[in-house]
Amino acid sequence: MAKLFTSAKVGAFQLNHRVALAPMTRVRTIQPGDIPSPMMADFYGQRASKGGLLVIEAASVSAQARSYLGAASIFHDGQHEGWKAIADAVHAKGGYAFLQLIHGGRQSHVDVAGGATPVAPSEVPFEGVALTKDGFVPVSPHRALRIEEIPGIVEDFRVAAERAKKAGFDGVELHAANGYLVDQFIQDGTNKRTDAYGGPVENRVRFMREALEALISVFGADRVGVRISPSGEWGGISDSDPQATFSHVAKVLDGYGIAYLHFIEPRIKGDDTLHAGHPVVAASYLRPHFSGPIIAAGGFDREDAIATVEKGDADLIAFGRHFSSNPDLPYRLQHDLPLTPYVRAAFWGGNETNYSDFPAYGEGVARPEQDEANTVAAA
Numbered sequence: 001m002a003k004l005f006t007s008a009k010v011g012a013f014q015l016n017h018r019v020a021l022a023p024m025t026r027v028r029t030i031q032p033g034d035i036p037s038p039m040m041a042d043f044y045g046q047r048a049s050k051g052g053l054l055v056i057e058a059a060s061v062s063a064q065a066r067s068y069l070g071a072a073s074i075f076h077d078g079q080h081e082g083w084k085a086i087a088d089a090v091h092a093k094g095g096y097a098f099l100q101l102i103h104g105g106r107q108s109h110v111d112v113a114g115g116a117t118p119v120a121p122s123e124v125p126f127e128g129v130a131l132t133k134d135g136f137v138p139v140s141p142h143r144a145l146r147i148e149e150i151p152g153i154v155e156d157f158r159v160a161a162e163r164a165k166k167a168g169f170d171g172v173e174l175h176a177a178n179g180y181l182v183d184q185f186i187q188d189g190t191n192k193r194t195d196a197y198g199g200p201v202e203n204r205v206r207f208m209r210e211a212l213e214a215l216i217s218v219f220g221a222d223r224v225g226v227r228i229s230p231s232g233e234w235g236g237i238s239d240s241d242p243q244a245t246f247s248h249v250a251k252v253l254d255g256y257g258i259a260y261l262h263f264i265e266p267r268i269k270g271d272d273t274l275h276a277g278h279p280v281v282a283a284s285y286l287r288p289h290f291s292g293p294i295i296a297a298g299g300f301d302r303e304d305a306i307a308t309v310e311k312g313d314a315d316l317i318a319f320g321r322h323f324s325s326n327p328d329l330p331y332r333l334q335h336d337l338p339l340t341p342y343v344r345a346a347f348w349g350g351n352e353t354n355y356s357d358f359p360a361y362g363e364g365v366a367r368p369e370q371d372e373a374n375t376v377a378a379a
């Protein structure tokens with residue numbers, strides 16, 4: 001049997017297989033208040049499997065941390081029951097759920113950031129988008145964080161982790177990828193600071209370390225993962241030497257004994273394949289620097305996933321888009337069954353349709369509205 005379908009130890013957990021769910025913001029909370037909805041619990045319950053790891057979509061750690069109206073957040077008591085229902089749905093199937101925690105930084109808009117000006121390490125012109133009541137609109141201009149504000153944001157991460165723990169999550173994942181706040185500190189295209197948080201890479205990882213230490217203080221290192229996206233292009237992010245920067249990040253993370261290092265291959269830009277057919281690259285240069293479990297994500301198909309784990313470049317593979325339309329993805333991959341194509345139009349908001357209504361294999365037939373373009377992109 002291919003190693004992808006064998007057990008693995010990840011932090012405090014003994015997994016039954018190595019096919020993980022990648023975090024996907026699907027913009028289906030109940031408004032106002034970003035209340036996790038029953039359809040979200042259905043969605044995650046359907047994708048849970050015995051001994052399988054699910055990384056649950058990014059949850060903003062404060063109102064100011066938000067980037068997308070309708071996306072998840074975890075900063076007030078009214079959200080507790082909704083999050084608990086999600087953790088319970090995963091546990092009912094014998095799965096494990098890590099909640100991804102995010103601060104969007106400059107990828108935001110005053111209308112979603114609780115009226116506040118978005119913040120970033122430095123003021124660097126940026127032409128990204130945020131999702132508001134008017135749809136995807138240009139982000140608001142951001143301002144540089146004052147050094148004395150940083151402990152407050154670290155504390156937001158800690159409190160969010162406490163809420164996640166109380167709701168029953170098995171662990172949390174620090175979102176240090178895709179050009180959001182932690183990544184904005186790490187990469188020198190967005191971090192122009194001259195204080196202890198900017199300049200050499202040792203300083204640029206300081207915010208990541210502090211946020212990580214806050215999460216570890218709640219869960220313990222063996223229940224905390226970190227996600228990075230070396231050379232990723234989502235969020236207008238850039239670095240003058242990504243290989244050196246992210247090798248250092250991997251080394252630093254190795255020192256904490258965390259549950260896993262999760263990274264996105266640069267052939268992917270956020271929710272889309274930018275460089276189809278591009279080989280797995282980040283895995284090979286990160287592996288030597290990190291001795292714990294590695295989860296690779298981004299553009300994997302069955303063959304690629306099996307080969308990457310077999311080779312030892314990664315221990316697990318996380319799937320996003322294929323998992324969105326195949327609730328029983330680990331089973332289908334193991335038995336080499338056909339996959340249902342995903343539906344891009346339903347990614348960023350909507351109802352149950354093309355979200356929590358995809359059948360498991362044999363429970364239904366593929367539907368006529370299959371999106372041919374996405375089938376090609378996913379190949």
Ligand SMILES: Cc1cc2nc3c(=O)[nH]c(=O)nc-3n(C[C@H](O)[C@H](O)[C@H](O)COP(=O)(O)O)c2cc1C
Pocket residue numbers: 022023024025026057058100175177178227264268270271272297298299300318319320321322347348
């Ligand atoms: C609709 C959508 C939402 C996403 N939201 C998140 C997110 O909340 N956090 C994150 O780290 N990545 C997010 N991603 C990126 C995925 O986790 C994953 O890296 C990407 O889809 C590439 O993997 P795939 O080729 O298996 O789909 C999102 C992707 C999609 C399609």
